Amino acid sequence: MARFQQGxxxxxxxxxxxxxxxxxxxPAVFPFSALVGQEEMxxxxxxxxxxxxxxxxxxxxxxxxxxxxxxxxxxNVWPGQGKFVTLPLGATEDRVVGGLDFEKAITSGKVKPxxxxxAKADQGVLYLDEINLLDExxxxxxxxxxxxxxxxxxxxxxxxxxxxxxxxIGTMNPEEGQLSPQLLDRFGLAVQVKAxxxxxxxQELIRRRLRFEADxxxxxxxxxxxxxxxALGLKQARDGLDRVKVGPRMRNxxxxxxxxxxxxxxxxxxxxxxxxxxxxALEGAEAIQWEHLREVAGMALxxxxxxxxxxxxxxxxxRPDKHYPxxxxxxxxxxxxxxxxxxxxxxxxxxxxxxxxxxxxxxGVNSPFALSSVDPGRHGGWxxxxxxxxxxxxxxxxxxxxxxxxxxxxxxxxxxxxxxxAAPFQNQRDRxxxxxxxxxxxxxEKIKVKxxxxxxxxxxxxxxxxxxxxxxxxxxxxxxxxxxxxxQKRDRVGMVSFRGYEAELLLPPTNSVELANRCLExxxxxxxxxxxxxLIKAAQVVxxxxxxxxxLNPLIVLLSDGKPNIPFVIGAEPWDEVMGLTSQLRxxxxxxxxxxxxxxxxLSFGMCRQLAxxxxxxxxxxxxxxxxxxxxLVNQGFQKRS
Amino acid sequence: xxxxxxxxxxxxxxxxxxxxGQDPMKLALILNVIDPSxxxxxxxxxxxxxxxxxxxxxxDILPDxxxxxxxxxxxxxxxxADLCPECREMWDSGEKPEPLKSKVKVVELPVGATEDRVLGSLDLxxxxxxxxxxxxxGILAKANRNILYVDEVNLLDDHLVDILLDxxxxxxxxxxxxxxxxxxxxxxxxVGTMNPEEGDLRPQLLDRFGLCVQVEGINDxxxxxxxxxxxxxxxxxxxxxARAHNxxxxxxxxxxxxxxxxxxxxxxxxxxLEEVVNISVKVGTDGxxxxxxxxxxxxxxxAFDSRKVVEPRDLRTAALLALPHRLKRxxxxxxxxxxxxxxxxx
Numbered sequence: 001m002a003r004f005q006q007g008x009x010x011x012x013x014x015x016x017x018x019x020x021x022x023x024x025x026x027p028a029v030f031p032f033s034a035l036v037g038q039e040e041m042x043x044x045x046x047x048x049x050x051x052x053x054x055x056x057x058x059x060x061x062x063x064x065x066x067x068x069x070x071x072x073x074x075x076n077v078w079p080g081q082g083k084f085v086t087l088p089l090g091a092t093e094d095r096v097v098g099g100l101d102f103e104k105a106i107t108s109g110k111v112k113p114x115x116x117x118x119a120k121a122d123q124g125v126l127y128l129d130e131i132n133l134l135d136e137x138x139x140x141x142x143x144x145x146x147x148x149x150x151x152x153x154x155x156x157x158x159x160x161x162x163x164x165x166x167x168x169i170g171t172m173n174p175e176e177g178q179l180s181p182q183l184l185d186r187f188g189l190a191v192q193v194k195a196x197x198x199x200x201x202x203q204e205l206i207r208r209r210l211r212f213e214a215d216x217x218x219x220x221x222x223x224x225x226x227x228x229x230x231a232l233g234l235k236q237a238r239d240g241l242d243r244v245k246v247g248p249r250m251r252n253x254x255x256x257x258x259x260x261x262x263x264x265x266x267x268x269x270x271x272x273x274x275x276x277x278x279x280x281a282l283e284g285a286e287a288i289q290w291e292h293l294r295e296v297a298g299m300a301l302x303x304x305x306x307x308x309x310x311x312x313x314x315x316x317x318x319r320p321d322k323h324y325p326x327x328x329x330x331x332x333x334x335x336x337x338x339x340x341x342x343x344x345x346x347x348x349x350x351x352x353x354x355x356x357x358x359x360x361x362x363x364g365v366n367s368p369f370a371l372s373s374v375d376p377g378r379h380g381g382w383x384x385x386x387x388x389x390x391x392x393x394x395x396x397x398x399x400x401x402x403x404x405x406x407x408x409x410x411x412x413x414x415x416x417x418x419x420x421x422a423a424p425f426q427n428q429r430d431r432x433x434x435x436x437x438x439x440x441x442x443x444x445e446k447i448k449v450k451x452x453x454x455x456x457x458x459x460x461x462x463x464x465x466x467x468x469x470x471x472x473x474x475x476x477x478x479x480x481x482x483x484x485x486x487x488q489k490r491d492r493v494g495m496v497s498f499r500g501y502e503a504e505l506l507l508p509p510t511n512s513v514e515l516a517n518r519c520l521e522x523x524x525x526x527x528x529x530x531x532x533x534x535l536i537k538a539a540q541v542v543x544x545x546x547x548x549x550x551x552l553n554p555l556i557v558l559l560s561d562g563k564p565n566i567p568f569v570i571g572a573e574p575w576d577e578v579m580g581l582t583s584q585l586r587x588x589x590x591x592x593x594x595x596x597x598x599x600x601x602x603l604s605f606g607m608c609r610q611l612a613x614x615x616x617x618x619x620x621x622x623x624x625x626x627x628x629x630x631x632x633l634v635n636q637g638f639q640k641r642s
Numbered sequence: 643x644x645x646x647x648x649x650x651x652x653x654x655x656x657x658x659x660x661x662x663g664q665d666p667m668k669l670a671l672i673l674n675v676i677d678p679s680x681x682x683x684x685x686x687x688x689x690x691x692x693x694x695x696x697x698x699x700x701x702d703i704l705p706d707x708x709x710x711x712x713x714x715x716x717x718x719x720x721x722x723a724d725l726c727p728e729c730r731e732m733w734d735s736g737e738k739p740e741p742l743k744s745k746v747k748v749v750e751l752p753v754g755a756t757e758d759r760v761l762g763s764l765d766l767x768x769x770x771x772x773x774x775x776x777x778x779x780g781i782l783a784k785a786n787r788n789i790l791y792v793d794e795v796n797l798l799d800d801h802l803v804d805i806l807l808d809x810x811x812x813x814x815x816x817x818x819x820x821x822x823x824x825x826x827x828x829x830x831x832x833v834g835t836m837n838p839e840e841g842d843l844r845p846q847l848l849d850r851f852g853l854c855v856q857v858e859g860i861n862d863x864x865x866x867x868x869x870x871x872x873x874x875x876x877x878x879x880x881x882x883x884a885r886a887h888n889x890x891x892x893x894x895x896x897x898x899x900x901x902x903x904x905x906x907x908x909x910x911x912x913x914x915l916e917e918v919v920n921i922s923v924k925v926g927t928d929g930x931x932x933x934x935x936x937x938x939x940x941x942x943x944x945a946f947d948s949r950k951v952v953e954p955r956d957l958r959t960a961a962l963l964a965l966p967h968r969l970k971r972x973x974x975x976x977x978x979x980x981x982x983x984x985x986x987x988x
Contacts, residue, residue: 064929
């Protein structure tokens with residue numbers, strides 16, 4: 001086993017954020033001690049500096065709250081020899097775990113590894129900005145190293161391993177997506193940051209920032225003393241860590257706190273004790289006191305609570321079933337119905353359904369259902385952003401290159417990996433013409449991945465019968481709530497409407513919310529019900545998209561009362577025609593969701609249910625939809641298949 | 643290292659000052675040039691509203707840069723500045739790099755660009771010919787200290803946008819991919835244009851653009867006629883058309899250079915600071931970027947007006963440019979806001 005000596009093997013082209021040499025080519029870092037407010041975040045970072053075995057800090061927060069600034073600032077006061085290693089978003093596998101040093105192999109014929117960032121971060125900090133945007137494969141590699149304390153590297157028949165013990169510091173904006181529970185649990189502490197509410201502090205923050213930007217070096221000198229004493233304090237605390245006593249009472253207490261929060265596993269308890277010990281060491285206390293525990297409990301539990309919806313609220317006792325927090329919250333939350341809607345529901349009997357031939361109405365768009373998933377950031381539930389976007393390999397050469405593969409499938413050639421593969425054999429090959437001779441067995445291909453949004457096509461019944469009962473408004477509100485989520489993510493939404501004698505593609509798949517909203521507002525109703533044409537049109541849209549991307553897994557949401565009276569083929573019986581079509585509409589990968597708008601009607605024909613069954617789809621009534629939420633149903637529709 | 647020199651046969655740009663109307667857009671661009679730490683402008687609007695023309699024309703009226711000869715990152719010939727590893731090494735070894743004057747470039751990032759083109763990658767020629775591993779700089783290297791222009795930024799691949807904004811925020815490009823490990827300064831003025839009808843930007847990304855302007859087609863028939871007239875004159879004879887605007891261009895260039903000089907001396911004052919925080923709290927923006935951007939934009943506006951004290955009107959200007967894209971709006975609300983409601987009537 002070769003052991004990587006720190007700092008001695010860095011080739012000349014290498015350059016990194018080094019704790020002790022940040023002044024060289026890199027921009028000055030805002031001093032940690034000059035940060036205004038954000039006490040919780042600062043404390044968590046300092047505790048990690050005192051005891052790196054705590055497992056690092058996850059900083060959650062809205063945009064522009066100095067998350068990165070604080071993390072980077074920690075580098076300057078970090079005690080010990082470890083390095084502060086930044087893992088950029090665009091990193092590839094070979095740089096994360098390390099790979100063969102092809103330069104050395106070519107020049108000397110020796111097979112030597114080049115350690116990656118994980119090895120470099122040993123005894124230091126591995127810093128990931130926007131950790132929730134990181135590729136899952138890379139995240140898994142980081143997790144492996146974090147849990148074992150080693151990186152294992154196997155290349156060209158030789159294996160190496162490097163020690164890799166680091167404190168993981170990650171930042172994320174929860175609005176951008178969630179983090180896997182495994183990765184979450186890996187963080188010892190988690191803190192949530194918000195914009196500073198105190199105007200006076202806010203002004204001071206601006207003042208310092210402006211001064212820093214005007215002359216970073218002067219500013220650094222101004223804060224030098226504070227930084228130095230902070231660094232010294234951290235070092236002393238780290239040295240004194242072992243002397244802090246941890247009594248059995250405190251241990252019990254930590255266990256009880258964790259259990260009360262419903263935190264799964266032992267890690268919560270351990271983190272809490274360790275954090276409390278670090279805090280005690282920082283304060284020069286001899287033993288952990290209740291105060292220490294109380295101060296750190298929130299940080300150790302925030303990301304481990306079974307119900308993570310609102311960190312400030314008292315959490316319920318843990319439940320036996322393992323619902324996702326998102327689902328739980330939605331189930332427990334009474335559906336919010338805007339007032340006119342509510343009145344409508346309780347109000348007078350509905351006017352008689354009528355086919356108001358030729359009469360067009362445009363119904364207003366009801367305010368969208370208030371669903372927690374619409375705005376995860378502000379509703380407190382930061383893991384609520386449901387519906388994972390799929391990150392998967394692309395075939396068309398688009399996306400992010402993360403690693404190379406030996407398999408030859410005609411993808412783009414990964415030259416770096418190819419060179420590394422060819423390098424060890426250079427001494428044995430004829431190099432009279434070129435310095436690097438590549439055989440076809442050396443060729444490696446790029447594996448690229450891309451996160452793709454989803455495609456949802458709405459097929460909206462615009463016939464006269466929909467015009468009554470304010471069904472159209474209901475339907476519009478439902479669509480709107482889904483659109484709201486598409487706004488946050490990168491889903492595409494398309495819309496087909498059918499009324500009168502034909503169906504029309506009102507909105508080709510788009511992620512423009514402005515466009516979709518306008519289209520929804522102008523959606524006219526009135527006339528007969530050409531259901532068959534609507535279904536055909538929607539299927540056509542989906543087929544076109546599927547041709548472009550066969551792995552798309554689209555969803556069609558049909559909102560209708562299921563009473564067709566205009567056939568697609570002249571002379572056909574409308575309902576039989578629809579039933580006959582269903583076998584062709586069951587496209588591979590396509591999911592159907594049929595929303596029956598004929599709710600509450602005493603003459604319910606159950607046609608929509610029948611249609612849903614024929615399409616192998618999900619059937620739901622509009623009023624059920626309101627209580628459960630379209631967004632959730634759609635997400636379930638997607639989850640069922642993936 | 644490859645030379646970045648270009649032949650001089652580049653077609654002439656339509657002069658920045660010959661653009662009819664669109665004053666907020668022009669001002670936003672100018673303020674960003676005066677203070678690049680404003681971190682960019684997002685120009686939203688329909689097709690054919692002179693968005694691209696303005697960005698391309700902007701380069702012509704910018705003060706020249708002092709760069710290090712042969713440096714692909716356009717490092718300043720100044721040991722105190724943030725430098726690339728090579729330049730740093732030169733200074734450290736006592737060598738004096740040769741200074742060079744360079745025009746500010748508008749470096750375009752095409753929507754279809756690949757990640758390795760943007761970040762830089764392994765230098766293949768070096769690898770194959772010499773068996774050596776070297777870094778081949780990408781678009782972010784070229785963009786250092788220049789203008790990085792992304793037309794239709796809303797159509798850019800998500801992960802490219804993430805990477806771009808990451809660099810922009812740090813002022814650094816950290817490359818850890820394809821066998822290379824390299825870090826170099828990447829400070830650029832990011833200018834993005836987009837047509838909202840073709841798809842939106844995530845709100846998180848909107849926030850990263852310092853300023854945002856909404857451009858609209860010109861409706862006044864007289865002004866429209868003027869647009870056409872000028873365009874035709876430019877196409878008929880670009881050189882003489884450009885010459886006609888030369889004088890004004892030079893004056894603006896001087897004014898910008900002057901503003902850059904006094905920028906750091908502009909007093910913001912406690913009142914202004916208070917007011918800025920008030921505004922942010924009142925409209926409820928996320929984080930602190932809005933505060934800082936407003937202050938900086940107000941400062942740049944004062945400097946552009948050759949003043950060393952920020953006045954209420956500067957703050958007004960700044961709020962108009964820094965807030966619209968940061969308001970907490972519901973998904974379907976149009977991006978409009980009433981400044982008078984927030985600041986009180988002028």
